[in-house]
């Protein structure tokens with residue numbers, strides 16, 4: 001009889017695990033998803049045919065395996081998108097012989113350019129901050145001199161990198177850190193950078209520094225910065241092109257779910273797994289919140305580590321305490337449909353009706369709680385019901401589950417968000433046509449709380465031979481979609497190859513080499 005695998009969660013990691021099992025083994029997967037949505041935090045919310053991406057998900061990866069995975073399932077456009085046609089804009093289309101025209105078919109991956117800038121002092125700055133002429137002009141001579149001196153000081157007197165503040169000051173100098181990073185990091189995480197371990201910087205900002213920013217700026221000016229979509233020589237924060245499904249990331253994951261079902265895999269929606277029954281080093285069964293028990297040979301979990309440990313039948317107090325002390329950051333997106341924006345395109349890029357060209361904008365203004373602004377028209381013109389006459393915005397607020405922001409009534413929060421955007425002169429309140437709100441719990445696993453003792457949990461779960469922790473919250477790791485997928489791909493490959501260690505799963509997105517190695521099979 002063929003073996004079975006229970007997969008917890010229909011997000012990118014869970015869906016990838018199921019697809020890999022179906023296409024590479026004879027193990028039969030069944031996914032249990034707690035909500036009514038496919039895609040996890042990479043879902044797309046459809047509000048009256050205006051589609052909202054929770055966070056703005058770029059599809060790019062330094063892993064060839066993932067790039068191929070995405071584009072095999074959803075081919076790249078061969079014909080320009082609606083906005084590129086309207087603007088007569090040239091883009092890198094696929095040369096495939098089979099026509100993939102986003103104006104006629106839906107299951108198609110668009111090629112998009114990334115632009116994201118910082119909005120501060122009611123004007124735009126490059127992101128990542130560059131030391132360009134316009135930055136100097138906007139900041140003023142006195143601040144620039146201070147930045148120069150403090151950067152030189154940071155080069156001469158390196159700090160021991162005990163936390164994120166040290167990490168950033170070592171790379172950017174204290175003044176630039178105070179101007180652009182300190183308050184924003186606090187907005188996102190709700191804690192000061194000095195209370196966040198330096199690991200976070202290593203993983204997210206990686207090799208970025210003033211020197212890298214200057215090199216990138218010079219290459220831009222000299223026009224020697226042409227990259228293909230894998231952009232292997234580009235630091236993560238500088239990646240400039242990406243793929244994007246016509247209707248947002250949820251569209252891609254819906255398509256994957258359909259593929260899984262057509263291959264014989266099962267997906268059970270609205271079933272939350274709450275209990276794990278174990279015997280020696282084996283997980284025997286799981287139980288859902290309605291009390292139904294399911295047995296299987298393998299278990300893949302992309303549910304938050306905290307909930308997983310909480311559901312275990314046997315665990316000691318230390319493991320329990322570390323799991324309970326893990327922290328998360330949640331976030332709220334307010335969708336606002338507006339007639340027009342007050343801010344206009346001040347770049348050389350061509351845009352429709354002279355709208356701003358940014359995919360998203362980091363809001364550094366200190367007088368508002370707003371953290372980031374998505375301009376969905378620029379992600380895909382097909383996300384917006386009436387692209388020509390409206391702009392569809394996503395206002396992102398970072399918060400904690402059950403704090404004041406989280407508990408504010410939806411309509412009050414929408415009107416508060418509207419006011420904030422008008423206050424910093426991005427829109428006029430009277431131009432707002434409609435609005436909606438979506439709350440995303442546990443959007444970010446925190447690298448604070450008991451995270452420093454996370455190895456205790458790792459050792460505990462690694463003991464269970466047939467249990468595989470995968471994904472972002474599933475491993476309490478700041479994984480993007482590609483990393484989340486690679487953890488699932490590696491776990492399935494371990495089963496196929498009889499590899500018992502889980503170390504290669506944990507090391508995805510930790511060891512830089514995996515990005516670069518073309519021959520690896522993850």
Ligand SMILES: Cc1cc2nc3c(=O)[nH]c(=O)nc-3n(C[C@H](O)[C@H](O)[C@H](O)COP(=O)(O)OP(=O)(O)OC[C@H]3O[C@@H](n4cnc5c(N)ncnc54)[C@H](O)[C@@H]3O)c2cc1C
Pocket residue numbers: 008009010011012013014032033034035037038039040041042054055056057058059060271272273274302303304307443444470471472473474479480481482484
């Ligand atoms: C603001 C923001 C921007 C981002 N931008 C990008 C980007 O540009 N590019 C990129 O690649 N990635 C991006 N990401 C990361 C991406 O969203 C995640 O890496 C990815 O969704 C993680 O996939 P996952 O399957 O591990 O987890 P999730 O997406 O969280 O899915 C887990 C699933 O498990 C379900 N579940 C939880 N508990 C249970 C339970 N007990 N029983 C059953 N089901 C359960 C959940 O409902 C959910 O559907 C971004 C994330 C955020 C927050």
